[in-house]
Amino acid sequence: MSIKNILFKTLSWLQIPAWIRNNKPKQQIITVLSLHRINAEKDPVWQSVSPQNFKNLLRYVSQHYQVCHFRDIAGLINDKNNKRPLLVLSFDDGYADFMEFALPLLQKYQLKANHNLVYNCLEYQQTIWTQHFNQIFNHLYQQKTQTTVEWNGKNYLLADDKNWYGIYQQVFAAAMQTAANQRNEQIDLLLKRFNLAPLREKMMTWQDAKDCLHTGLVEIGSHTISHDILPSISNQEQLETEIYQSKQLIEEKLGEEISVFALPNGQNSPQITQMAEAAAYQFLLETGDRNEKWENIANQQLKILPRINVENEAESQIPLRVENVRGKIRSFFDKK
Ligand SMILES: [Zn+2]
Structure with a gap:
């Protein structure tokens, strides 16, 4: 313990x-x-x-x-x-x-x-950008192979699954400082590079929100x-x-x-x-x-x-x- x-x-x-x-x-x-x-x-x-x-x-x-x-x-x-x-x-x-x-x-x-x-x-x-960002790192976690992740021209080395979460946090902090257009571009580049189709998250509808209010x-x-x-x-x-x-x-x-x-x-x-x-x-x-x-x-x-x-x-x-x-x-x- x-x-x-x-x-x-x-x-x-x-x-x-x-x-x-x-x-x-x-x-x-x-x-x-x-x-x-x-x-x-x-x-x-x-x-x-x-x-x-x-x-x-x-x-x-x-x-x-x-x-x-x-x-x-x-x-x-x-x-x-x-x-x-x-x-x-x-x-x-x-x-x-x-x-x-x-x-x-x-x-x-x-x-x-x-x-x-x-x-x-x-x-x-709409799927929130953080979900696409997480999708990339979930994929890399499952791959468990050494690779680099490029964000705004800077390379982050993902050596193994031990430093994976630390790298995720570093790139996420960089993404938080990036303006939306550039951020979405960087995410699209990474999705393409790792051959990932952008995930579509199921969100509530306006009828769901009304049903919530009715309760x-x-x-x-x-x-x-x-x-x-x-x-x-x-x-x-x-x-x-x-x-x-x-x-x-x-x-x-x-x-x-x-x-x-x-x-x-x-x-x-x-x-x-x-x-x-x-x-x-x-x-x-x-x-x-x-x-x-x-x-x-x-x-x-x-x-x-x-x-x-x-x-x-x-x-x-x-x-x-x-x-x-x-x-x-x-x-x-x-x-x-
Ligand atoms: Zn939120």
Whole structure:
């Protein structure tokens, strides 16, 4: 057993997660969990949460939390009858497996969730660029042969499957800095070089989104028009389209006010925050594996909330993830 696992086991045994959880209501700490795909499929780069593990997660949060929508938070914080800490289950992207696996379980446990949709994914069944990027690296993982991956003229040597994930992270970081046109060109070149037909991911439809709303359990938000990396967009008008027009278009499609905006890959900037505020969103969702105290944002017109990324983990790991023990330990060592 690794030192890390012994540490996590000890923290569980000491009831650290329960202690953290019980302190949340009086400190007004909001927990937001970030989720994407719920699916049993195996994916080496980006593993979905299995329906079984998702079910275990729902059981855990239904026992210990008041699971709510973003729009309910202000009311529940001031509700003296609510003794439980607040938690939002926040989904991004609009994968079709939400309808197949996630929604039936949310209905079974009668738990609310937020889902932030990418307009083009529903309108044109567009596959997000990160999925094509992952497709290339999943292929290379299966090949297990030495090769180089070229990105913007720089060569990355994939020596064996041991350095494969490290190289994936390096090229992904470079891709995040590349503007959309150039990024798509580079991805197309790699797909061609490795003889891969671009994958077509099955996304939700507008009817699916309406069905979600009809259950009363799902709060829909915007996750832009195209899922571009917002800080990589230099054209002001284009940035406005992603932030402002996505809200308008989704509202027109669903006949429902959209007040939540989730940043693609969590990438923010002061200009983006300003635009989201001008677009009259009420919540801006980042990443960051940390929590926020409500009192820090209660008076802000645009409330910025970080989210804790949920991974495909067994039942014993769920308290450590939801109480963000892992995130706290990581940030402690990062500061050293
Ligand atoms: Zn996304």
